[in-house]
Amino acid sequence: MPYTSVLVVSDNETIVQRFIELLDDQPELIKGRTFRFACYPKHDSLRGKKISGYTIEPLDIKQDYQELIDRHDLVISAHCKQIFPEALVSSIKCVNIHPGYNPYNRGWYPQVFSILNGKPLGATIHEIDAKLDHGKIIDRELVELKTSDTSLTAYTRVQAKELELLKRNLARILTGDYQTLEPEEEGNINFKKDFEALRELDLAEEITFQHAIDRLRALSHPPFKNAYFIDTATGKRIWLRVELEEE
Ligand code: 0FX
Numbered sequence: 179m180p181y182t183s184v185l186v187v188s189d190n191e192t193i194v195q196r197f198i199e200l201l202d203d204q205p206e207l208i209k210g211r212t213f214r215f216a217c218y219p220k221h222d223s224l225r226g227k228k229i230s231g232y233t234i235e236p237l238d239i240k241q242d243y244q245e246l247i248d249r250h251d252l253v254i255s256a257h258c259k260q261i262f263p264e265a266l267v268s269s270i271k272c273v274n275i276h277p278g279y280n281p282y283n284r285g286w287y288p289q290v291f292s293i294l295n296g297k298p299l300g301a302t303i304h305e306i307d308a309k310l311d312h313g314k315i316i317d318r319e320l321v322e323l324k325t326s327d328t329s330l331t332a333y334t335r336v337q338a339k340e341l342e343l344l345k346r347n348l349a350r351i352l353t354g355d356y357q358t359l360e361p362e363e364e365g366n367i368n369f370k371k372d373f374e375a376l377r378e379l380d381l382a383e384e385i386t387f388q389h390a391i392d393r394l395r396a397l398s399h400p401p402f403k404n405a406y407f408i409d410t411a412t413g414k415r416i417w418l419r420v421e422l423e424e425e
């Protein structure tokens with residue numbers, strides 16, 4: 179069944195910009211349907227922003243989901259930080275673009291955890307069900323993780339892959355004309371608190387260089403200040419990140 183009233187919710191400026199560019203480049207995608215773009219109400223740089231002919235509206239999904247059910251037949255989450263209520267995902271088709279290779283390292287910052295646990299990294303487009311990054315897979319592809327990668331260099335590759343998958347699948351998603359694949363296992367999931375727990379380095383911890391380098395490159399994502407240790411002289415945090423260069 180072709181969808182005609184599409185809501186795209188995103189809190190990621192690059193993804194939303196590219197999504198709109200894709201619609202501008204392929205006018206057949208918008209023919210016969212309306213698109214509306216929204217973000218988290220407190221997203222200061224996206225809220226109210228005009229991109230091409232679209233204005234990014236503030237939207238509180240938890241509060242306004244009934245209106246979404248009444249007004250739209252397809253919701254696409256393109257890095258939306260709000261969790262979709264079960265009533266929403268069970269009433270209308272909801273699709274998610276995820277910067278990881280489901281079902282591995284579902285949830286927060288997949289490339290950070292792939293660097294640490296060696297699980298596959300990639301990008302996935304999937305139907306949303308009641309669990310996080312869990313529903314039937316529409317398309318996914320692996321992204322190479324190099325020994326010299328930091329979170330930033332891996333993420334750059336993942337984001338390019340997400341956009342490639344979006345380009346390849348958007349027309350099919352809009353017409354509902356696609357096959358799905360069940361994730362082969364439940365996989366694993368990481369939350370924001372798991373990322374936060376990695377940030378403080380214990381100067382007395384004895385680990386191998388391998389582990390230390392992996393921890394530091396997983397936390398190196400400029401301009402963010404992620405990894406730190408406490409300076410015993412001043413009691414203040416000292417931030418650090420690494421750069422790796424292949425021969
Ligand atoms: O939009 P996004 O790339 O993705 C995150 C989740 O990883 C994803 O699973 C979820 N579906 C989506 C709604 O939110 O996150 P971001 O734009 O906040 O950050 C991008 C990268 O930047 C992240 O992978 C790691 C890095 N980063 C970000 C922040 C805010 C840091 O290293 N430190 C930070 O403090």
